[in-house]
Amino acid sequence: MYRVACMPGDGIGPEIVAEGRKVLDAAGEKFGFDIEWTDYEIGAERYLKTGELITEDELKELSKFKSIYFGSIGDDRVKPGILEKGILLAIRFYFDQYVNLRPIKLLPGVSTPLADKGPEEIDFVVVRENTEDFYVGIGARAKAGKQRDELEVMRNLYNVRFGIDVETDADELAYQIGVLSRKGSERVMEYAFDLAGTRDKKLTSVDKANVLTEVYGLWREVFEETKKRYPDVTTEYNFVDAITMWFVKNPEWFDVVVTPNMFGDIITDLGAMIQGGLGLAPGGNINPKGTSMFEPIHGSAPKYKGKNVANPLATVWAGSLLLDHIGEKEAAAAVITSISHSIEKGAVTKDMGGFMKTSDIGDWIAKDILKG
Amino acid sequence: MYRVACMPGDGIGPEIVAEGRKVLDAAGEKFGFDIEWTDYEIGAERYLKTGELITEDELKELSKFKSIYFGSIGDDRVKPGILEKGILLAIRFYFDQYVNLRPIKLLPGVSTPLADKGPEEIDFVVVRENTEDFYVGIGARAKAGKQRDELEVMRNLYNVRFGIDVETDADELAYQIGVLSRKGSERVMEYAFDLAGTRDKKLTSVDKANVLTEVYGLWREVFEETKKRYPDVTTEYNFVDAITMWFVKNPEWFDVVVTPNMFGDIITDLGAMIQGGLGLAPGGNINPKGTSMFEPIHGSAPKYKGKNVANPLATVWAGSLLLDHIGEKEAAAAVITSISHSIEKGAVTKDMGGFMKTSDIGDWIAKDILKG
Numbered sequence: 206m207y208r209v210a211c212m213p214g215d216g217i218g219p220e221i222v223a224e225g226r227k228v229l230d231a232a233g234e235k236f237g238f239d240i241e242w243t244d245y246e247i248g249a250e251r252y253l254k255t256g257e258l259i260t261e262d263e264l265k266e267l268s269k270f271k272s273i274y275f276g277s278i279g280d281d282r283v284k285p286g287i288l289e290k291g292i293l294l295a296i297r298f299y300f301d302q303y304v305n306l307r308p309i310k311l312l313p314g315v316s317t318p319l320a321d322k323g324p325e326e327i328d329f330v331v332v333r334e335n336t337e338d339f340y341v342g343i344g345a346r347a348k349a350g351k352q353r354d355e356l357e358v359m360r361n362l363y364n365v366r367f368g369i370d371v372e373t374d375a376d377e378l379a380y381q382i383g384v385l386s387r388k389g390s391e392r393v394m395e396y397a398f399d400l401a402g403t404r405d406k407k408l409t410s411v412d413k414a415n416v417l418t419e420v421y422g423l424w425r426e427v428f429e430e431t432k433k434r435y436p437d438v439t440t441e442y443n444f445v446d447a448i449t450m451w452f453v454k455n456p457e458w459f460d461v462v463v464t465p466n467m468f469g470d471i472i473t474d475l476g477a478m479i480q481g482g483l484g485l486a487p488g489g490n491i492n493p494k495g496t497s498m499f500e501p502i503h504g505s506a507p508k509y510k511g512k513n514v515a516n517p518l519a520t521v522w523a524g525s526l527l528l529d530h531i532g533e534k535e536a537a538a539a540v541i542t543s544i545s546h547s548i549e550k551g552a553v554t555k556d557m558g559g560f561m562k563t564s565d566i567g568d569w570i571a572k573d574i575l576k577g
Numbered sequence: 578m579y580r581v582a583c584m585p586g587d588g589i590g591p592e593i594v595a596e597g598r599k600v601l602d603a604a605g606e607k608f609g610f611d612i613e614w615t616d617y618e619i620g621a622e623r624y625l626k627t628g629e630l631i632t633e634d635e636l637k638e639l640s641k642f643k644s645i646y647f648g649s650i651g652d653d654r655v656k657p658g659i660l661e662k663g664i665l666l667a668i669r670f671y672f673d674q675y676v677n678l679r680p681i682k683l684l685p686g687v688s689t690p691l692a693d694k695g696p697e698e699i700d701f702v703v704v705r706e707n708t709e710d711f712y713v714g715i716g717a718r719a720k721a722g723k724q725r726d727e728l729e730v731m732r733n734l735y736n737v738r739f740g741i742d743v744e745t746d747a748d749e750l751a752y753q754i755g756v757l758s759r760k761g762s763e764r765v766m767e768y769a770f771d772l773a774g775t776r777d778k779k780l781t782s783v784d785k786a787n788v789l790t791e792v793y794g795l796w797r798e799v800f801e802e803t804k805k806r807y808p809d810v811t812t813e814y815n816f817v818d819a820i821t822m823w824f825v826k827n828p829e830w831f832d833v834v835v836t837p838n839m840f841g842d843i844i845t846d847l848g849a850m851i852q853g854g855l856g857l858a859p860g861g862n863i864n865p866k867g868t869s870m871f872e873p874i875h876g877s878a879p880k881y882k883g884k885n886v887a888n889p890l891a892t893v894w895a896g897s898l899l900l901d902h903i904g905e906k907e908a909a910a911a912v913i914t915s916i917s918h919s920i921e922k923g924a925v926t927k928d929m930g931g932f933m934k935t936s937d938i939g940d941w942i943a944k945d946i947l948k949g
């Protein structure tokens with residue numbers, strides 16, 4: 206028996222998570238395990254009513270779970286950043302989910318915007334660092350007033366650098382700080398090297414060490430050192446600007462890609478598109494020794510809420526990552542196989558060229574697993 | 578008569594710039610103007626010999642020119658960052674070239690990695706902010722020792738944020754700071770709005786205001802304010818992760834895109850790829866009232882140096898941007914037309930499927946302009 210926390214969230218979240226649960230329950234039935242779901246109502250609705258995002262108590266409770274199944278958050282009535290930082294990033298950071306795992310895999314029958322590329326060419330994994338870099342939430346506007354000391358430092362730096370006197374014009378600046386630690390870089394790289402070892406033994410590191418020389422200089426240094434301990438893995442670097450080109454031109458070059466947080470955010474969306482779009486892109490936020498979270502990488506699509514049209518496949522796939530994580534490898538693989546079947550048979554939602562409703566998809570895939 | 582400073586740089590730089598000059602000289606002959614070229618030898622060779630990157634004296638001299646024609650820099654014997662920051666970024670910053678202009682235009686006959694997209698669909702311009710953001714070069718490693726005060730602040734922030742005691746482990750951190758100013762954001766947005774006004778009147782702003790809330794919150798706010806002064810321009814936002822998807826899936830949605838510096842670096846490389854690759858991607862670094870610089874956006878490709886195989890078309894196109902900038906609009910357009918001719922006739926280098934040498938291309942295009 207596995208206990209899983211469930212956070213459907215906003216917009217289409219509840220609908221797609223419902224389908225994912227049908228599939229995971231069916232996989233349990235087939236492969237002989239049970240999942241006990243515990244629901245948490247977090248998201249925009251509650252925030253708008255009570256001002257609460259995610260509470261310390263909830264986080265403590267969640268720490269008893271090995272896995273969280275997450276839908277999506279986001280609402281047009283809430284300013285950008287509030288829910289993302291206050292819920293999603295809060296969970297990633299609180300549980301130190303330092304690996305953001307994103308398979309980029311084109312399933313047979315799915316169309317990609319790339320000419321001449323098929324499932325053979327598009328099959329790699331991005332390991333995104335998930336707790337540091339420019340996501341640490343350190344920054345300020347000069348108006349803020351509260352962070353006087355830091356601002357003083359910024360002002361001085363900026364004065365020296367540009368000869369601009371911002372003292373007299375104090376509301377005119379904003380800064381943001383990214384931080385990398387050696388430990389934080391090391392652990393995610395080790396994860397990526399280990400993963401490459403189970404695949405084609407090739408690891409590409411992403412950075413922009415030619416301009417952001419300090420943070421990504423450290424990143425590169427740690428990569429150099431770590432690779433000595435993995436002599437059987439072939440390595441290379443790509444600057445972040447260049448890798449977006451190669452994702453599109455030569456996706457077959459990649460096996461495992463390890464990337465700092467922010468660049469990872471960008472290139473995994475691009476990766477999602479080449480594997481058929483956000484409707485098919487799952488992500489795992491992993492702390493190998495703690496609480497991990499699995500989610501579709503798309504947003505809450507408020508305008509489709511309650512319409513029973515949303516594509517739940519990314520969420521179902523995220524469920525497969527969850528099963529893999531808790532050790533149910535066979536069940537995890539069966540879920541992917543049945544997703545593939547649904548695509549081959551055209552048992553998909555409208556966005557993928559089918560005629561099915563959201564609520565039919567989970568049933569279809571669950572049945573396919575049970576008979577498979 | 579126009580005076581133009583010329584910096585061929587490293588690797589293939591001298592070869593491709595030579596072709597560009599042939600073309601610009603021919604355009605002058607055809608349209609009745611002269612260009613007087615002044616050469617500057619900067620780059621890896623000199624740096625390795627003398628330790629000099631670009632000197633204060635050279636910068637002062639260059640300020641007498643309205644335009645610089647730049648090849649490329651970069652050399653495997655030099656650590657990443659030294660030449661880029663010490664020469665290319667130094668010029669961009671010194672001359673306050675706050676607009677980095679990158680046409681993303683698929684010419685007829687050029688192949689794109691995107692299925693079902695042609696010249697009709699791929700035709701937009703990216704306006705990249707070019708002097709602020711994470712390119713300001715502020716950052717440090719905890720080991721550095723020199724920036725004790727700033728590091729103290731960082732350490733405190735990091736301690737508070739993560740409960741990590743870095744005091745005792747002082748070599749384990751690196752940080753990097755991005756800064757945006759209201760003025761810096763405003764001026765580049767005004768440029769982009771003006772440009773959109775001369776095109777299809779649609780402007781897309783790029784940010785990541787949901788996570789890097791401080792810097793890109795300011796960026797977004799300034800965009801909101803600036804757009805009030807341009808009521809005839811339709812506007813929208815894209816998060817940077819999302820825009821990489823739409824570049825690949827729906828490039829026809831874009832007319833003008835305005836972006837902060839670092840995201841601009843990333844998305845313009847992706848843009849270069851969808852327009853046919855780096856061999857065809859030019860960039861302008863523009864200060865509307867000062868010294869501007871025009872360059873191919875690719876690097877110096879050391880391994881092709883001196884082999885007479887490099888594709889000079891990006892450099893020739895950069896020359897067209899230069900002509901446009903100095904007011905020779907007709908000549909600028911003629912250069913693009915003749916680039917198109919060369920592609921249609923297959924008078925291109927091997928990377929584009931042709932049989933010509935680098936040194937033939939400039940002659941071919943120059944002749945085409947003269948007879949055109």
Ligand SMILES: CC(C)[C@H](C(=O)O)[C@@H](O)C(=O)O
Pocket residue numbers: 289290293294470502787788818
């Ligand atoms: C919603 C947002 C905060 C998040 C991120 O930037 O990490 C998302 O884009 C993702 O990639 O999971």
Ligand SMILES: CC(C)[C@H](C(=O)O)[C@@H](O)C(=O)O
Pocket residue numbers: 415416446661662665666842874
């Ligand atoms: C060479 C490098 C410093 C530069 C940049 O990052 O701006 C390049 O990638 C570009 O886009 O012009």
